Every structure is written in structure tokens, then in C-alpha cells.
Amino acid sequence: MTESARDRSGSSLRSGAGVAGAIGWIAPGVLWLLLFLGIPSVLLLALAFATRGSYGEILWTPTFHNFKKLAGFGIFGWSSDYLWITARTLWIALATTLACIMVAYPIALFVAARQPRWRSFWLLVLMIPFCTNLVVRTYGWQLVFSLVGKSAIYPGPLAVYIGMISSNLSFAVLPIYTSVERIDWSIAEAARDLYGSRWTVFRHGILPQTIPGLAVAAIITFIPCLGMFVVPDLLGGGRYLLLGNLIQQQFGPSRDFPFGAALSLTLIIATLIALRLYRRPAEEAGL
Amino acid sequence: MTRDEQLRISDISKSFGSTLVLDHVHASVERGEFITLLGPSGCGKTTLLRIIAGLERADEGTIVLDGADLLPLPANRRPLNMVFQNYALFPHLNVFDNVAFGLRIRRIAESEVMTRVRAVLDMIQLAPLAMRRTSQLSGGQKQRVALARALVNEPALLLLDEPMSALDAKLRAEVRVELRQLQRRLGKTFVLVTHDQDEAMTVSDRILVMNGGKIEQAGPPSEVYDHPSTRFVAEFLGAANLIDATRTENGVETCYGPLKLSRGPSWERGTLAIRPERIRVSAGEPAPNRLRLRARDVVYRGDHFDVFLEPGNLRMWCESSNALRAGDEVAIELPPEHLEVLRD
16 A cells, blocks of 8 residues: 555544444444443453352452362362362263264255255254243153153253253254255265265265364354253253253352352353364364 | 277166156267267256266166176276366365375275376376365366376276366366377377367367257267258357258259259258358359358458358358458359258
């Protein structure tokens, strides 16, 4: 850019009307972020370092007590309970995500292989469960389990897994379907033409093209799973605690808001780390 | 020269739903021949190629390659390879791994893979780009990688599905010549599908002109061009004047009056064809098939003039305008040896 050109573009931005206009355009967005993300985040951060009073009130005395408690240092000495719950939360979120993707992939392929006019029908069928509230659906599972298996799986971890997978499956199907629908099938044919077995055709001709959809499916399954508390509560029979339940307890019966905030902060940080880890392969895949 | 038939296509038919795409097609390809399936979209040429490749199933008929029945083999066990229209390179592999794909799937020793891939990349002058991702290549480079990926397997037959349709016009003209030279050098049998008659004329030893699921005419480019046997072939390859005619005792009767032919037609009523460049402006001496017509339009086309004559809307090419202007009367000759008698 020449000097004069920079001057001209600069002066148009510096002029009063331009600045006012620009602020006018971004103000609603900034306000929204401030009100519903910025301020709550700051509050949460502050609360995580506050102290719980003897009656559950919040005392603004700075302390690391909440995080020590999470790490297991309680009144009765060290216990691994909270760390176990954190690990278990990460594990179940990961396992649910993997299971959802493995189940969703064939479903997406099935829908994409239908005639175009049938595809929307199948997608609708997949979406119908989401017109029902999660709590109602989970009670539905309770009913099914109590009718079928008796106490063999419900209440217990297996019931929680089934509930988690079923509640996230459609979220996983949609992005995978979007990828599968756009597959360039001639690449699969090329793999076949170059002596590929069925597995090779899938591995090199189909799978790489659906990585973007898989990545989106993974992230939008994993993150809600981290914070899930309704499903473990109703299907785990109170014996299967996750971080979500723990947080809910702090803001509910235990009335320990600072500890709840510390737990929430930990969950948010875990989510951000997961997103960060996911960024790198995503960038390599050219997303 | 003894005929060395490599591929025989017999009685192949194929329908998609109620649409008949291939209608009892017969064809034969010699070893080392560059053969082109030429036709408009929907004529069945791509379907025929895909049936040879094993990507589509024929409803009936047989295909024999090197003496063995080809159709029972699945696509991944046929000794032939294909170059796809949009190249279909593996997006997650670099150039080298794309080219090495077929060899590695067949578990060829890695040292041999290295040698063969390098040799092919050298041949198509892509060796410096071996480690590039395919998304970083130009259209012409992708096309060469696709070619290399197929040729490295030393297929008995190379199938090419409109390999140049995604290239721009100038590059296409260059690639055509390169493809022709490559085929000559390798001595391999190439089967190319295209709707571009220029491309077909440039590269082929023989052209199979397809229309409506049938092969209308098969022959070397010069034969198909100079002696078209049907109205479709005459009009699809280059420009042609079609003249309705009725047989008489010593020639035919047309809207231009009686015309002499070099050979008598087998029909009572039918069509003649003559190329615009074969119509001559009369030199004044008596000659057969002399007509006096009026130039309705003279259109400058750079290397020639298109002259439209009336009555009858004959189209003629002139090297120079010879001071011929719209409205002038002109004497022309339709040489009998260039008046082609069509089958239909």
C-alpha cells in the first residue's frame, strides 16, 4: 500500500461517523458476551477462591481450600474420592464419545445411501428423541431397565453408559452424516481399482474424507458428556457420581458454592484442554 | 500386420432402471492401441469404461482380456487401472504415497516400491514434488499424479475417464500431445473416454463413436472424419452439410438439382454429407456438380471464412474472402469423391 492510500483508509476509519458506526455494529455482540460469558466467568473465578461460612454463606476471604479439598485433603485426612470422580468423568465422556461415533458412523452411511427423498425421513426419525426432554427420556430408560433386566444393569454403570450413549447419539450422527454425504466416491473407487480390499477402501477411500465430521462429532459429544448429571443421577442410582453430580450437590443440598465454583472451574479447564488437544490434529487435517 | 486382439467386448448391455444405457455393444481392441470412446454425455461411453474397470456390472454380455473372462473378477483383482475424471487422488497421502498405493496394497517389497515409484515420477517429471500434499498441486500436476498412480502398476490396460476435462483449454492441448507420446513410448493399450472430438482426433489410433448406447462407427480418425457412415457421426465430428437425396439412374436428385456420386447409394431415399472445407469455389472449367448459389453471410473466423450459401443453407469454408461478400453470386463445386453417402 502506498503512503497516500494508507492515509486515506486510515482517515476514513478515524472519522467520527466511522468509529461510532463500528461501535454500533459490534455493541450487541460485546454486550451479550459481557453479560452472559465475561461477568459470570469472573464471578466463578472469584467464587472458586472464596470461603464457605458455617451456614453455607459466602465469605470473601481468599483461600486455596476448595482446590485442596478437590485434591483430597479434607477434615478427615487425605481421600482419593474427588480425584476418582474427576477421572471417572473424563473416562466416561471419552468412552461415550467413542461408542457414539462407532454407532453413528454406520447410521450416517445408511442414511446417506438412501434415495435423497428418504434421507430427510430418516434424519427426522433420528431427531424425534430430541423433541423429548432429557429427564423424561432418562425416566423412560429407567422404566425399560426395570421391566427388562431387573437389578442386573439398573441401577449401575452399564445403565449410565447406555443412557449417555443414547442421549448423545444424534449429536454424533448429524456432523458425520454431513461429511458422509459429501464424500467423493471416486476416491473410494480409486482405492478399489488399486487392488484395495473392502477394509482398504474404507480406510483410505472413505474414512479420511470424513475426518472433519468425526472431529465435530467427537467434540460435541465429549463436552456435554463432561457435565452430564441427570443421567448418572437417575440411572446410576446415586452410586455413580460424576463431576456434574458433584457440582449440582454443592449448589444444592451441600450449599457449598465456593467448592462448586472450584469444581466448575476444573471442568471448564478440562474442556479447554480437550479443545486444545483437538485443535492440533484438526489443523493438520486442514480444518 | 497380424491382428493381436487384447480386449474383446461382446454383446454388452446395461440398464439403469428403465433406461437402456448400453444396447448390445460389440468392440475389439488390439494390443498397444490407443482407442477412444467418443460421444455426447449420456451415450453410455463412461458406463462401458466402468464395466471394463469392474466399477459397474453388465446386465449381459462378456468381456475377454488377454484370453481370460474379465467380468467374473471383482474390480480389485482386474489387471487394469483407471485414471479418474477428477483424478480421485487420496487427499491424506502425499504424491509419493499416492503413486505407491497400488504397489503397497499388493505387498511389493518396499525397496522395489521405491525404485518403481521414482522411475514413474521421473518419467512424468514430478520427482521434485514427491513429498508434496496433493492439495498443493495444480490441475495439470494432479492429472500427471493420477496417471503415474495407475501406470506404476504396469496394467495390461489403462482406462482414462475424461482425464483432461478439468484442465483449461491451452493446457489440455499440450497434455493431449504428451499423452499420445507417452502411450507410444510405453506401447500400452489405452482406452480413453471423451466427448471432445478434437481430443479424440489427436490421440487415437481408432475412435469408437457412440450414440444412444450403441457404437455408431469405429475406425481410424481419418476414416471416421472423411467417411462418416451416419448423420450422427457426420455432425458430431466437425461440421457437415447434410443433403436429403433420392436415387436416380446415374446419381441422386437433391434440392440443388441432380448430383453425381463416386459410388451409388444402397437406399432409395437417404442423406449425403459433405464437409464445408471440401466444397470448392469453381475455377471456371467444366466440372461435375457445379452449382450457382448466393452468399447469404460471410463470417470471418481468423484462419478461414465461413460462407453460408442460399438457397439451401450450404456452409462452405474459404481460405481467403476472394473479395466474396454477402449478396454475391458464386459458382461452387461439390466434388463427387467428397460427397459421402450416409447409411441413414
